[in-house]
Each structure stands twice: as structure tokens, then as C-alpha cells.
Amino acid sequence: MRTNLPVPERALAVGAHPDDIEFGCGATLAKWAEAGCKIALLVCTDGSKGTWDATTDPAELVVTRRAEQRAAARALHPDAEVVLLGWHDGELESGLRQRWEVAAWIRRLRPEVMLGHDPWKRYRLHPDHRNAGWLVTDGIVAARDPLFFPELDAPPHRPSTLLLFEADEADHVEEVTGYGDAKLAALLEHRSQHRSTMGIFSAPSGADEALHPDVVEFRRGVGDELAAHGALAGCAAGEAFHRIEGL
Amino acid sequence: MRTNLPVPERALAVGAHPDDIEFGCGATLAKWAEAGCKIALLVCTDGSKGTWDATTDPAELVVTRRAEQRAAARALHPDAEVVLLGWHDGELESGLRQRWEVAAWIRRLRPEVMLGHDPWKRYRLHPDHRNAGWLVTDGIVAARDPLFFPELDAPPHRPSTLLLFEADEADHVEEVTGYGDAKLAALLEHRSQHRSTMGIFSAPSGADEALHPDVVEFRRGVGDELAAHGALAGCAAGEAFHRIEGL
């Protein structure tokens, strides 16, 4: 098990839906950002299917989730950048048209480290996660070689390291002791997902939120996972990845 | 190794071709149906490539295989329901258009348990199996969330458990002692496949079929696999799966 990359200058995380990045690597991003890294979150879909309430207006849900995603990014770090690609939730594809768009953003944002869903993860159901994973691997290849995109001004860019969360085979841990609160705070900003994803029913906003029993329970779950991942590398709290270098 | 789900009220198995479901989970379906479960078999392709005889008329082969599939389902249980999607054999795709159709059937049939090909299975050649597997995983996601399909009357439906046969990593066994005969009888109904898939040449229909040496040999092969799968969980006969819950 390898641990703790040097803090990169710029890091770009790619997630399928609003909140996926925070679940996968929120504490790592918070840690790096505090240490001076410029972090960016690129969210592929608009989150428009993310509710159990059939009466929800999907367009209004999208507006809500964009605001939540921006607030969540600020909870990781005030200077976090957010890019919202806005593809339809539940229908994400990883064809050439989508790949080009992700690659163009890689060329614009020029991250040393990228983070994303592991597309080789077995037995995880959601096709959007799988396709968001392919968009990272395939987007890096298109971003790095100079003869792609002659129509763009942006020069090619080759990240040095890729960290895949939800890893089929974890071999790297970032220690995040002390950054669990930032991760939790970011996750809680996704209030529209409290019920369906976090098991939090009717928690109040504001100071009392932290005391609500569902929030307490959710915090325990997040903490348990950080502890379990950290234990892989003998540390108190961690986020586990599969790490690929020599991109 | 986990074993034996509670018998569900309704189960839906999805296979790439006529006969794939019987190979993958025929005994389990027979066991559940006998215990009162309403079973349904959804077959993605029309089986039109399933012959070694180049002079076969593919349209007539399709008619034959539909009849065989219905007879095979009856051999599992007289009340088994059969849905034949009829896509071209050998060209199954798992895009949005196909996914919607599988999801619509999930909403109509409302199974508690679904069964299908494991799309993560390594080193199995046929692309139709892989794509039929993706249609189950991706179809469940589309069936379960209410904001998919506003044009349909059918309310969303979330199965509780998915069992994947041909599993890359089996972790669940259904004991099927006593149901091997039903599985075998169902398989033998696919007479057009005797030669190419089952190694049975010129076996007669009717009472003497069981005595034909090729049938005896095929029965032994099926029995050996049930025994091997059963042994994973310490029982005489079983069918092994990868099990996913919390869909």
C-alpha cells in the first residue's frame, strides 16, 4: 500500500453526479487545498434524477443541485473551482463526443493529479459511475497527445498521476486525519440528497443540524469508512485509491 | 459464501439467448416457482444465429426457438411467463434504447429478485452475454428512480436483490437439490441447440431421449456443474451467483 502523494499544484476530480466527488475523495481534496493546491471538481451529469419524490420538477432539481455542488466545493475549500457539464443524469455515455469535452477541460485546467471513478470496479451498479470513469481514462489520453484537437488553442497536457476512487483494487491511501469534517460538511451541503443517499430525514439547517440523530448516524458511517480506508495503510483516517502513474 | 434467499414473490431472469437462463439459473427458478414464486424469463435476442447449419432459414429458426423457449419455461414451471425481446442474435447492444425497454419490463413485472449474466465476467467471449448483463444492471437503475420515463404509466420499481450467474466472483449459492431434473428438462426443450451447444446428435424425441448416450453425457455434465456449485456452500447441488443488494 502506497501513501500520500506530494501535494500537487493543481488537482482535478471528475464525478458522475453532484456529491460523488465528495464521497470519493472529498477529504483528500480538502487536505491538498489547504496546503495550497488549486482544486477543481468536474461533474458530468446534472443530477436530474436524484430524488425519490416523483412530483419533483427535474429542472428545478438541477438548479438546486448546482447550487449545492458549488456550496459543497466551497466547504472543501473557498477557492475550489466547479465545472458542471450538465449531461442528463442516468444517461451518461462515454463516446467520443463526451470524451472530447472532458479532454478539453483537462487541457484548460492542467492538473498534475486527476481523480475519478474506477471504471474497472466490479459489482457497482450505476452506469453513470462506470462511464464517468471511462471519461477520465480516455480523456487523459486525448488531452496528452499533441495531435488531438488541432482546432483548439489549448496545448496538450499530461497529468502525472491518476487516483481512482471506488477502486476495484486499492493500492494507495491518502491520510486525511483532520479532514473528515470538511468532507462531511461538503456532503451535507447536498441537502436534496439527504433522504435518498444519506438516510437523513428532516434534519434542520443551521446549528442544530449536527445534533439530528440521522446526521449523527451518517457522520458515523462516513467516519467508519475513513477509518477502514486509513487502516489499510496504518493511519487513523484515509481515502483509498488505485493509483496509476506514467500516464 | 451466502446461501438461499427467502423465496421471492416475483423473480425475473434476463438472458442473452434462448437457453441462457436455463443454463444460468434454471434450477433456482424451478425451486422458487414450486414454492409459489411468480417467475418470468426475459430473453434479449431472437437466437437467429444459433446453428452450425448454413442452410438454415434464420426466420424459421427464430420461430422454432421461440416455441422451444416457451416449452422450456413451462418445464421449469407451468405458470412461468416468457418475454421475447427479439433483438438480432449476435448484435445485441446495451445502449439507451435497449436499456429503456428492459427497464419498462422491470416496471411492468415488478420482481423482488432479478437474475442475469454477470457483465464483469472475465474471459467469456460472447458479446451478447456481456451486453445482456449490462442491460440488467443499467435497466435496474432506470427502473427504480421515479423521474425516468415520465411518458410511462408504470410506477418505478426497485428490486431488492440481483443475482448474477456466470459470476466472475461467486459469493452466493442457491441449493437446488431435487431441481436438476427440471433444469435438464428445460434445457432439452431447446432441441435446435442440441447439436451446437449440448453435444447431442440425433437424439429421438419422447421417452427414449433420456437413454440416448449423448443425452446421458449431457446430463452428467449438467449434474457435475450443479455439484461443483453446490460444493461451494457444502450442499449436494447448487447454482452459484454473485449477489448484489441495496439496489
Add this chain to the structure above:
Amino acid sequence: MRTNLPVPERALAVGAHPDDIEFGCGATLAKWAEAGCKIALLVCTDGSKGTWDATTDPAELVVTRRAEQRAAARALHPDAEVVLLGWHDGELESGLRQRWEVAAWIRRLRPEVMLGHDPWKRYRLHPDHRNAGWLVTDGIVAARDPLFFPELDAPPHRPSTLLLFEADEADHVEEVTGYGDAKLAALLEHRSQHRSTMGIFSAPSGADEALHPDVVEFRRGVGDELAAHGALAGCAAGEAFHRIEGL
């Protein structure tokens, strides 16, 4: 030049963007609805590209345009039904996946008369109009024949007449004398489009809107087109179509 269909019981108009239906056949819908016809407006895209202001948040623009489209439909008739498919503006495709969705709505809404963009119109630039046109012609074929969609409960439905607006070759006029105001009122509800589509800059809402010089000018343009179309059939005001029967 043929004129004036009998008022249908149910009519369904399909447009590429919010406001296209009102431009193409708003007065006809208003006339029919007043005479007891149940009218429905199906809008293919979300209108998310419909602005000249690069700082607009596209998700908020979508919410605005949905509200505008509903208000515009009410301006045609209080009981008008609105269906918003929400595909991405500027990227509308007319493949099988989209066709199925339009056909499912035709089966649900069961119109006698359908109205839509003429896909054969030459020299009209926007691909969304062309594709919205194909979705009507192709969707009707899929809706009418019973062996499409075995997964749906909805029985097949065959409209009797199709009226294509923006016609390459107009051969039918609906007289709409007296319904120009309803058409204009509906169009003006699309306030986000005042500037880019209607040439109306900073008109106030409310009673004074009608007096604003840009609105006066826009009203004149709409009136001129109604007069020109009406003249094709010798009436004071009309909307012209290509009419197809025997669907």
C-alpha cells in the same frame, strides 16, 4: 389550397423549442381549444441555449423557459396540456431512442390531429427544427402500428391528419381571424426570448407592455404573417400548413 379542418377532439403540436409551437400554429390551437378541442403542446428541447447573454446560467434559463412555456400554453387556452421532454437545446437528435419517446406520448394523448415542423423545409438552418419534424413523422408510424412497443400498456393510436408548419409547400390554411391576439399573448409570455427572437428590448411587464414600440413592431410582424398566410386562402388571417392525411 384547402382550408379549415373540422375541429378535432384532441390535437397535439410538437415543437423543437419553447415558443416554436406558438409561432407555427398558436392561433389555430387557440381557435380549436375555444371550440372544445383538448390541445397539448409537446416541446422537445429545454431551450437552454436560447440567449445572447453568455453569463446566463443555463439551468436557471431552463426553469424560466419551462414556466414561460406553461404560461404561453395557458394564454392559448387555460386547459392546454404541456409536455416538456427536456432534451438538450441545439443537440436534438431523431434516432430510435427519441422516436420511441414521442410515440409513447402520441399513444398516451391520442390526438386526432397532429401539428409539427415540416422536416422537408428547405433553407431553414436550425437542426433542431429538422429533427423535431422527423420525430413527428417517424413517431406517428411507431405509434400507429400495434406490434411496436409490446412493453407498453398503451394501445396503438393513429392520428387522422398531420399539419406541418414552416411548410416547404403549403397546401392548407386554417383561418384564424380573431385569434391573432391569443397567439401574440402566448408569444409574449416567452419573455426570455424577447430580445433574441422578437426584437423586443426592455419592454415592461403588465399593462404598458402593449404600448412599448418594440412590442408594437413585433405585433405588426406577427399580424403581417397571419395576413399573408390567410391571403393564400382568401381570408383575413390564417396559418398555413402542408397537410397529410391517410396516416
Add this chain to the structure above:
Amino acid sequence: MRTNLPVPERALAVGAHPDDIEFGCGATLAKWAEAGCKIALLVCTDGSKGTWDATTDPAELVVTRRAEQRAAARALHPDAEVVLLGWHDGELESGLRQRWEVAAWIRRLRPEVMLGHDPWKRYRLHPDHRNAGWLVTDGIVAARDPLFFPELDAPPHRPSTLLLFEADEADHVEEVTGYGDAKLAALLEHRSQHRSTMGIFSAPSGADEALHPDVVEFRRGVGDELAAHGALAGCAAGEAFHRIEGL
């Protein structure tokens, strides 16, 4: 208006569904075949949606329609060749994958003259007709140039003339006086389509069929169209086309 090509050695007609070729150019094919031309009929779809009876088994309908198509071709001429591509009725696409298959058949059959649906025909609803038309135009381009298909043994082939039936702009007529009966006989072989396409209800097979009032009426309609097309070129009976040369 041009008339009467020299009788070609080989002619290939391409239709969307079983019966489309007979409607479009059946008498011309019968005339040429009698004069020694080798005629071939290539039918793109399987005709599986071609019924108004929702209880029809689509696979059995396909078997029926293939037999009908073969009988109809024999009614044109005993040596007519039939190629049945078998794509799904109602879902015909004209992408590269389909184009390659049509082009491969052009290279195999090597016709001097090709006949097909006019893809530029305005106001004809069925997308399969439009796409079958594109497959002819685009398939010819792929068949004729030698650097397409390096994987095939078949050498390139360039037909000399293309005749498009259902023409948006007819400029060529084949006189078919005396061949209307062959066309009618071929059409009547499509018995599964009597009701939905030909307005013939419960006509008996055999000698009495011709006396059935619906058949009499249908014959009159076919004859009227032959007369109308013939009149374009001043002859008693004709089939009209748009003609393209210099392929």
C-alpha cells in the same frame, strides 16, 4: 420526360419492406425479366410490424412475409432472385453498418440498373422508405470505388443508371403496357398485407380471388396509377421514376 431504358442485363431493386418493390417497379421488372434481364429484389426489413392485428406473433409474420416475397418475385419472373436483409421493420437505419451490407450485395449482384425509393420524396411519412432510399444512393458510392472494402474479394461495381420510384420529381417513364397483370399478381401474393395495405378483406385464394369485389377495386386502383404514370409519357401504362445517370 424520358422513356424506356434499353433492357439491362441485370437489374437490382431495393425496397424497404416486402411489397414495396412490387408497388414501385413491379411491372418494369416483369417486362425486363421477360426480355432476358436477370432481376433481383433486395428487401431491407423483415416486415415484422406489418399488421393491424395486435395478437399476431411477429416471428411467424416474418416467416409468412418471406414466403410471400419469394412468391411475389416468382410472379414477376420465375428466375427472379430475392435477398432478404431482415432488419427490424420500422427501425431501419441508414448508417455505415447498413450501407456496407447493401454495397456488398451490389458488388455481388453487379446490376447495370438499380431501382429504389426516392429518398428526397417529400411528404411521405414512413422513415423506412426514406432510409431504404439513402441506402441505395450511398451504397452505390461505396460499391463503385475500388478502395472501399479491402477485406472483400468482390471487385468494385458501378451501375450505369439509377431509377428512383415514388419520385419527388419524375422525369422518366417505363412503358409497361401488358405487364400490369404480373405486377398485380405479385402484389396479391402478399396476402398478409391484403387488409392493411390493399383494402382487401377476406378474399379467397385461388381462381375466385380475382372476382372478389375488394380485389376488383384494388386492381382498378393499380391500373389507374399505371395509366396516370403512363400518361406522363403518352403511353397506355407506365411506371414513373426519377432517373440518375453518370453514377
Add this chain to the structure above:
Amino acid sequence: MRTNLPVPERALAVGAHPDDIEFGCGATLAKWAEAGCKIALLVCTDGSKGTWDATTDPAELVVTRRAEQRAAARALHPDAEVVLLGWHDGELESGLRQRWEVAAWIRRLRPEVMLGHDPWKRYRLHPDHRNAGWLVTDGIVAARDPLFFPELDAPPHRPSTLLLFEADEADHVEEVTGYGDAKLAALLEHRSQHRSTMGIFSAPSGADEALHPDVVEFRRGVGDELAAHGALAGCAAGEAFHRIEGL
């Protein structure tokens, strides 16, 4: 018939294959360039199928045709810019992926006037011409509205006029008296196409080329077409277009 746009500052012509632009509007481009317009030629495909000689190496043919295209552009004007998109000849598609690339070039090159194939042209066989036409119309829509391409730095750009050559319905002529020689010189630079497209067999390079009887014949053909198009507007030589404004 309208004539003679004001000379634009920048013009961009889009063609399917090397030489299509010269055939369609070469003299117009030469005239404008001489008057100070910055002209650019964007060629969609690589021309790799453009030979009747089955032994040609397609990769070497591509290199040849790129050089020929550059020389041809220089023959129109020494400062002409050439963009070669390099898609496969004979397989050009006009989907979103291709549209984005054309639109990105429109944003980069910022032409006031665009020129391209008329996609509505009836009875022209080659699918690449049709699709190159759609790429111009659809690319303009994507280039002009600001909310397309948030990943690009390039600001939106709206050309003022589109001229479509090979027009289904010509309504505009550019007088090109005196520019036929430039058009001819540009066409003759496509030496690999002399045989298959221009009917020129074994003409020598250099000074004697002009005297070769096939070249004389080809020049006469080009001149006849310029004269015919010019005659539409009462001038000695012209190139005819369909003109669209208010893009």
C-alpha cells in the same frame, strides 16, 4: 436573382473532399481574395477513396491530396488558409462530434460569409456532400450562440451570410468574369483527380499541360458552367448559389 455580395473581410468555404470547394466557388474565392478578403478552405474528408486504381496506397493518396489541396488554394490566392479535417472519405457523418469540430473552426476563423454544399440538393448521390452541407448549417448554429462550448476560450461567432453551392434552388450569382482561369488553375492542381473527375488522361505537367486536348476539353466544360451560371444574372461568367441571411 440577387448578385454580388459586398466583398467580405473573411470568408470560409467548407467542402466534402479536396477539389469540391474549387468546383463550387473557386472563382468567387479568387475574386474576393484579390479584393482583400481573407479566404479559408476547410476540407472535411481526406480524399482517401479518390481513385479508380485499386492498387493505390490510400495513405499515400492522402498525402498527395493534402499537397494538391494546398497548391490549389494557393492558385486561388497565395494567402489562402487551408484546414484539413481528415475524416475518412466516403464515411463522412454529420453527428454532434463532427458538428462541434466545424463549429470550433468557425469560431476560430470568424468568417463574415460562409460557403458550402447545399444539403437540400436533390438527386446528387454522394453522401459526403450531403453531410458536409449539414455540417455547415448545423455548425453555424452551434458557433453563433454563446452557451455552446463553455469549455472553449473562443467567443461565439455569427456569420452574416451563407452561400450554398450545388444549389437545389439558386437565387444568387457572384459575377466572376476574369476569375475562371484561377478556378481552372486551382482545379488542375488536383492532379490525382485528373482521370477520375476531370476526364484528363496523361496530361503533362508544366507549360504544355494547357494544350493537351483533355485539358482543353475540361477547360471548355468549366467555362460552359461559368457561362450558364452567369447567364442566370445576365453576366458573362458567374457562380450560382442559394443565399441565406439572418443567420
Add this chain to the structure above:
Amino acid sequence: MRTNLPVPERALAVGAHPDDIEFGCGATLAKWAEAGCKIALLVCTDGSKGTWDATTDPAELVVTRRAEQRAAARALHPDAEVVLLGWHDGELESGLRQRWEVAAWIRRLRPEVMLGHDPWKRYRLHPDHRNAGWLVTDGIVAARDPLFFPELDAPPHRPSTLLLFEADEADHVEEVTGYGDAKLAALLEHRSQHRSTMGIFSAPSGADEALHPDVVEFRRGVGDELAAHGALAGCAAGEAFHRIEGL
């Protein structure tokens, strides 16, 4: 670990780019060819992105790489056959259109053994490798069953064994002691890739190439991998594969 198939009569290796086959199984092909096997190399893409030099003309790079690939095949064996499919580098897809083309070549070349990229390989970034892998598995299925491709003359062909290089789970080794030099010689023929793929900067052609320190280092790397793969089966030098039989 299984070892050493009997030398096949014909073997076909499929690679994503020029040089991938040599890296994956060059020594095995050299060994078999020396023993009388007819070897063929099918390369999916044109290698047009394979440079770090943004000023490279991609069309000229393609010509170079085709020549290099042919020279590399000759270095494996003078009679090696090379098929260059020429799809765009970096955009390889594994849809039906591509699958048909690979399957047609399998039917033409009729190999007993096929070799290709393991599409199940985890954590290898390049999408072209993944898709080239799927084209082999899926192409075999289409090549082997007789009812695919009725338009082709080529009879079906079923290889007996598939060896996947870059294996996710190696279970077979070919001993290649003595064939490392042939593999190295073949790889070095890809001179355009010396810098970007092999870490060889400015090595001279000819006799002195072998002495250049970068070449020495590259040879050491190739040798180390042959030794490591050989060690899996207890031999001095090997190439490791996942082996699938019973295709």
C-alpha cells in the same frame, strides 16, 4: 501455468496501433513463423497520433508508420502478412461496423490461433487497446457462426485458441528463448516511436544503432520483460498470455 501451444498453421495477431503486436507477442510470432506457421498482423488504427511533436503532419506520419509496420513484420519473418485497417488513432471504437470488418478478415485469413489485447485488463489507460481487445473477442463470434454475413462468399471460420497479451490474469506462456532479437529488431523498425514509446533519442540507423546507449537500455527492458514472463513457467524467456479455448 500452461505452456507452448503446438505450432499452428496460421496465426493472426490483432493490435491497436503499429508496434502493439510486436510488444505483445512478437517473439512468439517469430518462433512460430520460423517453424512454418503463416503469420499475419492486423493493425486497427493508423497511428496518426503517435508523436510528441505537435508540428508533425499526421498524414505523413501515417505513411511512415505503415512502412515501419511492414518492415517490422518482415523482421519477424519475411513472409509475414500485414493488414492495416487504418481507423483513426485514439478514436478506435468496437461497434458492429468495426466488428464486421475484423470478422471478415478472420474469415479470409482462417487462423487456427488468434492473439490480441486482453480487453479485461485492468488499469491500462488507452481506450484503443481495450477496444482492439473487444474487436478480437467479438469478431471471433461473428466469424465462426455460419449465419452471419450472408452477403460474403467467405465461409465461416472458427479459430481453436485465443491468446490474450497484456493479460489481466496470465495462465499461459510461450517460451521464446532465442527469439528476443527478432522481437527487438521488429520493435526498432518503428523508428517514429523511438522517442515517445521506447525512450530512444537520436539513435543512428544501421550498424551503430545497437551500440547507442538508449538502444542498449531499451533492449535491457525488453529482455527483462521476456525473462519475467518466462519465469512464470520456469523458462529463460517467454511471452505470457491468457489462453481461451473452445471458441
